[in-house]
Amino acid sequence: MTYLRILLALLLILPITLLGQTVPESAMYLNQKPPGSVATSFAPNLISSKNHYEYGSTFSKDGTEFYYAVIINDKPQIRWSRFVNNAWEKPQTIIGSTNYEYNDPFLSPDKKRLYFISDQAKDGKGKKKDFDIWYLERQKDGWSQTPVNAGPAINTNKNEYYMSFTKTGSMYFSSNGGTNQAADQNYDIRLSRFSKGTFEPSNKLANAVNSEHYEADVFVSPDEQYIIFCSERPGGLGKGDLYISFKDSSGEWQKAKNMGNAVNTEGYEFCPFVTGDGKYLFFSRDGDIFWMSATIIESLRESIR
Numbered sequence: 001m002t003y004l005r006i007l008l009a010l011l012l013i014l015p016i017t018l019l020g021q022t023v024p025e026s027a028m029y030l031n032q033k034p035p036g037s038v039a040t041s042f043a044p045n046l047i048s049s050k051n052h053y054e055y056g057s058t059f060s061k062d063g064t065e066f067y068y069a070v071i072i073n074d075k076p077q078i079r080w081s082r083f084v085n086n087a088w089e090k091p092q093t094i095i096g097s098t099n100y101e102y103n104d105p106f107l108s109p110d111k112k113r114l115y116f117i118s119d120q121a122k123d124g125k126g127k128k129k130d131f132d133i134w135y136l137e138r139q140k141d142g143w144s145q146t147p148v149n150a151g152p153a154i155n156t157n158k159n160e161y162y163m164s165f166t167k168t169g170s171m172y173f174s175s176n177g178g179t180n181q182a183a184d185q186n187y188d189i190r191l192s193r194f195s196k197g198t199f200e201p202s203n204k205l206a207n208a209v210n211s212e213h214y215e216a217d218v219f220v221s222p223d224e225q226y227i228i229f230c231s232e233r234p235g236g237l238g239k240g241d242l243y244i245s246f247k248d249s250s251g252e253w254q255k256a257k258n259m260g261n262a263v264n265t266e267g268y269e270f271c272p273f274v275t276g277d278g279k280y281l282f283f284s285r286d287g288d289i290f291w292m293s294a295t296i297i298e299s300l301r302e303s304i305r
Contacts, residue, residue: 023063023083029291030066030081030088035280039263039292047091048288055284056104056162060111061276067114068289069103072096076103078116094143095136100128104162104271109169109222112138117161118147131159133173153199154192161187162271167222169194171202174216174229178204187216189229208253209245219272226297228259228281230270237261240268242283246301257304262296 030043041048047068048054057068064083068091069076077096082089095102100120107114113135119128124147132155134147154160156177163173171194176187188210192202204210214232221227226246232239241264245256263269263283271284274294281294 024086027083027086027088028063029059029275029280035292037262037293037295039283039285039290042282042289042291048290053287054289055287056271057282057284057289058106058273059275059282060107061109063276065107066091067094067105067107069105073098075099076101078102078105078114080105095145095147101131104217106163106165108135109165109167114138114143115150115163115171116147117163120147122149130157131161133160133163133171151199153201158184159187162217164219164273165222166220166224170224171199172218172220172227173202174218175202183212185214185232186212187214189215189218189227206253208255214240217270217272219274221274226301227253228272228274228297229256230272231256237264238266238268240270242269242272244297244300246304254304257300259296259300263292 030046032043042057053071055069057066059066066081067078069078075097078094079091080094081091094114100118102116102118104117105114115133115135117131118134119131121127121129133150135150136143136147149155154171154173156175158177159175160177161174163171165171171192172189174187174189176184178188179186189205190202191205192199209215209227211231211233215229217230219228224247226244228242228244230240231243236258242259243256244259245253248254258264265285267286269283269285273282274280275282279294280291281296282289282291
């Protein structure tokens with residue numbers, strides 16, 4: 001009996017890797033060599049290809065699932081790769097269409113929902129509409145195929161883009177729902193608190209983050225201590241740059257700072273994401289997915305103290 005108890009105890013503390021549920025260090029991030037402080041293309045020829053436009057990437061917190069968008073026949077679709085049976089699967093399409101666009105995937109904190117944006121009709125059959133935030137429900141071995149609209153607390157009759165979540169489930173996203181027709185490119189970053197199982201009506205973040213120009217593609221750290229987003233405001237290095245804002249000791253967002261030429265170029269940088277282990281910053285640039293060490297975040301935090 002003593003030996004049996006010891007065996008059971010060992011099984012409980014052995015790495016779950018033996019059960020095929022986590023990724024060994026050697027296979028993390030689709031078996032790619034980790035980058036340093038210089039942004040490099042992620043998984044060339046597997047994810048970042050010369051023949052297609054890829055963007056909007058995200059990993060599950062445990063690193064066992066990778067999601068991204070790719071444009072096929074002029075329509076974005078969402079693909080994923082899973083670590084199964086000690087190997088990464090070839091990327092497969094989760095949802096795609098010849099009529100509608102599906103992109104900007106992001107997992108809910110409990111991994112039970114896959115959120116994304118789409119211009120599909122409410123019934124999934126009619127003419128395409130503005131972009132809303134939708135989600136699929138996780139099933140036993142994949143995802144449901146009937147998108148669910150995230151609802152009126154999030155979506156408007158204009159466009160909602162790219163969402164991310166705090167550890168408590170509150171959603172940061174962008175929208176031009178508060179603009180008039182003449183200012184439709186004035187997307188702003190908004191926050192919807194998650195309470196008692198539902199999203200509350202969203203609020204626009206302060207002017208330390210938002211401007212009269214385009215702000216979108218927001219990533220929030222799970223502890224809500226910083227946000228990274230894309231902006232087309234004047235004074236940047238390219239067509240669209242990544243900016244970062246940190247919270248101060250009173251919980252207010254500080255004035256957003258350009259992330260500099262270690263991240264931004266003359267091109268267009270967007271769709272930021274920081275991995276669950278805090279080690280790497282992912283973002284998209286002109287049709288490819290890039291990654292680099294996330295130490296730049298702390299460097300930027302120190303530079304504004």
